[in-house]
Amino acid sequence: MRNSSYRSQPRRCAPARCGRAARRMRSAVAAAVMAGSVWAVARRFLSEYGGGTAGRLKALDAFLLYVLLTGALQFGYCLGVGTFPFNSFLSGFISAVGSFILGVCLRIQINPQNKGEFQGISPERAFADFLFANTILHLVVINFVG
Amino acid sequence: MAAPGSRLRLEAALGFLLLLACAQALVPSHRLDARDLARLRAVLERPFTDVRAAFYSIVGLSSLGVRVADEKAACKFIKSHVDSSSVESLFYAAQAMQVLSGCEVTISNETRELLLAAVSEDSSVTQIFHAVGALSGFGLPLASQEALSALSARLSKEESVLATIQALETASHLSQQADLSSIVEEIEDLVARLDDLGGVYLQFEEGIETTALFVAAAYKLSDHVGTEPAIKEDQVIQLMNAIFSKKNFETLSEAFSIARAAGALSQNRFHLPIIIVPDGPAAVSHHQPLLRLQVTNVMSQLLTQVSVKLDQARSVSSKATVLQQLPFTLSGDFFELNFMNVKPASGYYDFSISVDGDKRFIANKVELKVKVSTEVGITNVDLSIVDKDQSIAPKTTRVAYPAKAKGSFTADSHQNFALSFQLIDVNSGAELIPHQTFVRLHNQKTGQEVVFVAEPDSKNVYKFELDTSERKTEFDSASGTYTLYLIIGDATLENPILWNVADVVITFPEEDAPSTVQSKNLFVPKPEIQHLFREPEKRPPTVVSNTFTALVLSPLLLLLILWIKIGANISNFSFAPSTIVFHLGHAAMLGLMYVYWTQLNMFQTLKYLAILGGITFLAGNRMLAQKAVKRTQ
Numbered sequence: 206m207r208n209s210s211y212r213s214q215p216r217r218c219a220p221a222r223c224g225r226a227a228r229r230m231r232s233a234v235a236a237a238v239m240a241g242s243v244w245a246v247a248r249r250f251l252s253e254y255g256g257g258t259a260g261r262l263k264a265l266d267a268f269l270l271y272v273l274l275t276g277a278l279q280f281g282y283c284l285g286v287g288t289f290p291f292n293s294f295l296s297g298f299i300s301a302v303g304s305f306i307l308g309v310c311l312r313i314q315i316n317p318q319n320k321g322e323f324q325g326i327s328p329e330r331a332f333a334d335f336l337f338a339n340t341i342l343h344l345v346v347i348n349f350v351g
Numbered sequence: 352m353a354a355p356g357s358r359l360r361l362e363a364a365l366g367f368l369l370l371l372a373c374a375q376a377l378v379p380s381h382r383l384d385a386r387d388l389a390r391l392r393a394v395l396e397r398p399f400t401d402v403r404a405a406f407y408s409i410v411g412l413s414s415l416g417v418r419v420a421d422e423k424a425a426c427k428f429i430k431s432h433v434d435s436s437s438v439e440s441l442f443y444a445a446q447a448m449q450v451l452s453g454c455e456v457t458i459s460n461e462t463r464e465l466l467l468a469a470v471s472e473d474s475s476v477t478q479i480f481h482a483v484g485a486l487s488g489f490g491l492p493l494a495s496q497e498a499l500s501a502l503s504a505r506l507s508k509e510e511s512v513l514a515t516i517q518a519l520e521t522a523s524h525l526s527q528q529a530d531l532s533s534i535v536e537e538i539e540d541l542v543a544r545l546d547d548l549g550g551v552y553l554q555f556e557e558g559i560e561t562t563a564l565f566v567a568a569a570y571k572l573s574d575h576v577g578t579e580p581a582i583k584e585d586q587v588i589q590l591m592n593a594i595f596s597k598k599n600f601e602t603l604s605e606a607f608s609i610a611r612a613a614g615a616l617s618q619n620r621f622h623l624p625i626i627i628v629p630d631g632p633a634a635v636s637h638h639q640p641l642l643r644l645q646v647t648n649v650m651s652q653l654l655t656q657v658s659v660k661l662d663q664a665r666s667v668s669s670k671a672t673v674l675q676q677l678p679f680t681l682s683g684d685f686f687e688l689n690f691m692n693v694k695p696a697s698g699y700y701d702f703s704i705s706v707d708g709d710k711r712f713i714a715n716k717v718e719l720k721v722k723v724s725t726e727v728g729i730t731n732v733d734l735s736i737v738d739k740d741q742s743i744a745p746k747t748t749r750v751a752y753p754a755k756a757k758g759s760f761t762a763d764s765h766q767n768f769a770l771s772f773q774l775i776d777v778n779s780g781a782e783l784i785p786h787q788t789f790v791r792l793h794n795q796k797t798g799q800e801v802v803f804v805a806e807p808d809s810k811n812v813y814k815f816e817l818d819t820s821e822r823k824t825e826f827d828s829a830s831g832t833y834t835l836y837l838i839i840g841d842a843t844l845e846n847p848i849l850w851n852v853a854d855v856v857i858t859f860p861e862e863d864a865p866s867t868v869q870s871k872n873l874f875v876p877k878p879e880i881q882h883l884f885r886e887p888e889k890r891p892p893t894v895v896s897n898t899f900t901a902l903v904l905s906p907l908l909l910l911l912i913l914w915i916k917i918g919a920n921i922s923n924f925s926f927a928p929s930t931i932v933f934h935l936g937h938a939a940m941l942g943l944m945y946v947y948w949t950q951l952n953m954f955q956t957l958k959y960l961a962i963l964g965g966i967t968f969l970a971g972n973r974m975l976a977q978k979a980v981k982r983t984q
Contacts, residue, residue, distance in 0.1 A: 286891045332975065343944055
């Protein structure tokens, strides 16, 4: 019987994995690892990142870093000082986590290297979805913050 | 599906029969006894103030069967106070004069015309009633058929209870040749409008006066027409209960209505409620073996031309029938039955009594609870000190009631104190089990008393055993001389007993004795309970929280620095209207979030969010579309 998953052509590898930038990054990392230093890896990564990423994505990455730090600091306060008032902590933390997730989704969707995956969704549409989802998230967050 | 249906019908039938059985057990709970009658007469015998008062007094008293004290003076009063131009005043005068003997008056033609003119469809039911009553009272001719048609026409327009009652009274003045059946049917309609209160009372919501007037009118009309009124037996009893429950008669009209109802219920052709009244409490004993009853009507008038019969006498405790089908004998005003002839055991008995003699009697079957009392005697009273180890033989002393045992008895922790006795009915010799058989031990010095219950064994011998060491907590371990009393009591005993049997010296081991016996004072204030308010949660010092607030806001600074470093700018900002609207709308939404946090609730916020969101969406859609176009160009 013919296998239903049989394809006439081999499956296409996503650019995030098999694209030129990714291949270059992997070879650089492999070289650095072979050079035997974590710092070398980090420096190489940063330079590849700085050169290979679009400005828009870098702005978005900065935003994600901000959100991450905010969430981490809130969590650290809660661990150190105490959970009172718990609802406020939850509200703030969920706002951070939710915004981070939505930001990551937006970044994936507007990355030009992923265009093949998101045929029907233009960057503008992704941004509109991001705004809508954020509105709903923060409605709930404000409801809960007390 | 036939079986469940038929079963349901059977259950319904059983339920209906049960209801009927309960309904038949309805007995009159109120009547006019001698004192009520005296009060009623006192109100009705007040001096007259006007013709209306004269009417109420004279006709009310005649319903009770009492004549006015001075009939001539009453007649003169009415003649001088009647107002010939008012139909109402003429009605009162006419009806009162009809009751008084030898009171006549001549009616002028004008008055007659006035009265006849009032009997028409244009007058109210009350006016027709007064006019017909006046014409009938003066003995003037009246066209009954016309009056009837005017009344029927008017009645269909006026629906009130009082109007219908007045129509019933009016019809009783009309000739029997006329077809009064439509008015007679109103009785049934009125009965349907009565309110049932707890299954015991039946009255109109307008009050007892209206109910009493209805009863009087209904029976007057029924007697006049000769048909039985459409009032069931139970309803008559319920009406009776309601009307005669009123014992205070403030106004003359109230007294009048109740007097007329009493008169109607004691003398009509169809329904005569009777009441069976026992003489004093319904109790018999050897000293008083006769059960005496009186049979009266609602006005407490004795009925002696009747036969009273005991259908069945059943013991309440054993449910056995003791007596059946025995007639009572009439002696003077009372019906008597010697119940002690059958030598009943003491206790309560349910008597089913029925009264016959007239087909009109209602509530002539009653259930009466009769108590049979007796005297108790105590025999075979033995006091003994029993050694716990059974090593020494018990010392038993016999005591005879009502003497006291000579010498005192000693009981300490090695001995038990025992008492046994028997209770018998002095008259029949049967053994008795009264409700209260107590043994009371009273400490002479400290005033403490402890009460125990003596219980009968299988042979109906009462035994009481006191183990002093076991019961020391109840005595508070106070040693000393205790007086022993025996208390026998019951509702059916004529001679309850409190008998000082003996003195008992009880000694408790010394180590248990309390220093002094404190009487427990239960009624001192208890210690006050302080309310503990909910403690607020522990909060960190303000410095710490302020520091962390600043710390949490610091990544924002980092973000701005990074953005500047990356080179993000707003140089591409186009001042198109949709862009401006979008940004304003978005800023408004963020502002709404802040206002939501401080002031609004979810519903209001959703409302505003819907509006702002709609605007922002449309503008944003436009803006992003333009951006997309610009991008692809």
